[in-house]
Amino acid sequence: xxxxxxxxxxxxxxxxxxxxxxxxxxxxxxxxxxxxxxxxxxxxxxxxxxxxxxxxxxxxxxxxxxxxxxxxxxxxxxxxxxxxxxxxxxxxxxxxxxxxxxxxxxxxxxxxxxxxxxxxxxxxxxxxxxxxxxxxxxxxxxxxxxxxxxxxxxxxxxxxxxxxxxxxxxxxxxxxxxxxxxxxxxxx
Numbered sequence: 001x002x003x004x005x006x007x008x009x010x011x012x013x014x015x016x017x018x019x020x021x022x023x024x025x026x027x028x029x030x031x032x033x034x035x036x037x038x039x040x041x042x043x044x045x046x047x048x049x050x051x052x053x054x055x056x057x058x059x060x061x062x063x064x065x066x067x068x069x070x071x072x073x074x075x076x077x078x079x080x081x082x083x084x085x086x087x088x089x090x091x092x093x094x095x096x097x098x099x100x101x102x103x104x105x106x107x108x109x110x111x112x113x114x115x116x117x118x119x120x121x122x123x124x125x126x127x128x129x130x131x132x133x134x135x136x137x138x139x140x141x142x143x144x145x146x147x148x149x150x151x152x153x154x155x156x157x158x159x160x161x162x163x164x165x166x167x168x169x170x171x172x173x174x175x176x177x178x179x180x181x182x183x184x185x186x187x188x
Contacts, residue, residue, distance in 0.1 A: 003120040004050075004110065004138055006130050007042065008157050009145040015154030016127060021054065023125065025149055032177035043078030047119040050110070053088035055125030060096040085109075085121075087129055107136040114138065127157040135161050141185055142167060148178035 009026035010016050017023045051059065059079065062068050068076040084099040087106045094101045102109050106129055113121065123130055123139075133139050158165065166187035173181040 002114045002116060002118055003140045004114060004123070004133070005120060005141045005143055006123045006134075006139055006157075007143045007145075008123075008125065008130070009147050010157070011147055011149050011151050011154070013150045013152065013154075014156055015151050016125070016157040017155050018151050019153045019155070021155070025151070026145070026147055028147070028149065032175050032179075035175045035177050035179060038173075038175070038181075040072075040074035040078070043075040043082075045078075046082070048083040048085060048113075048121045049079075050085050050087070050106075050121055050123045050126070050129065052126035052129045053086060053091055056084070056086040056088070056091075056094070056096070056099075058125070060094075060099075064096060085113075087126075106132055107138060110136075110138050127155060127159060130157045131160040134158065134165050135163065137186065139186070141170070141183065144182045144184065146180045146182060 008016050009023065011025070018025065063076050063079040068079075080097050082098060084094075084096065085102055086094050086099060087102050087109070089103055091101055091103075110121075110133055123133070130139070167184040168187045169182065170185045171183040173183075175181075
């Protein structure tokens with residue numbers, strides 16, 4: 001069975017986007033070689049990305065551009081090469097390379113995808129998708145990058161869950177730029 005991972009940045013006050021839906025603050029601490037190698041390694045690790053419409057539109061407007069290739073070539077190459085699935089009821093088509101559009105129920109599609117052979121899947125951003133799939137028990141691991149910043153207001157990636165989500169810490173990794181990756185799994 002394929003594994004589904006969530007990889008998201010959050011602030012010290014628990015938000016993954018600010019009150020306007022922006023998450024550019026997550027890129028504020030890029031001056032760390034170890035962090036940059038970690039990000040590049042994740043982008044080139046293979047697998048499949050799962051995205052909601054908003055995250056897809058944000059990423060598709062950046063990663064295929066010459067600016068992305070100039071500033072973060074390893075990450076851009078990995079992001080453009082990876083297979084991607086976009087969950088959206090409003091998009092009619094997708095143009096980013098290796099992308100497939102799913103208009104149906106995300107939980108139903110992820111159940112089907114998890115049963116297929118293949119590499120793991122990773123959700124980036126996409127708070128409504130995270131909340132929906134978390135409630136269905138379909139997420140195997142949460143990789144949360146805690147950024148050393150507070151926003152005061154914003155939105156949690158768990159907005160919309162209707163029942164408590166119990167998780168257990170499986171590991172941590174600290175970087176010189178102040179970011180800390182927290183690895184959580186659903187509690188047994």
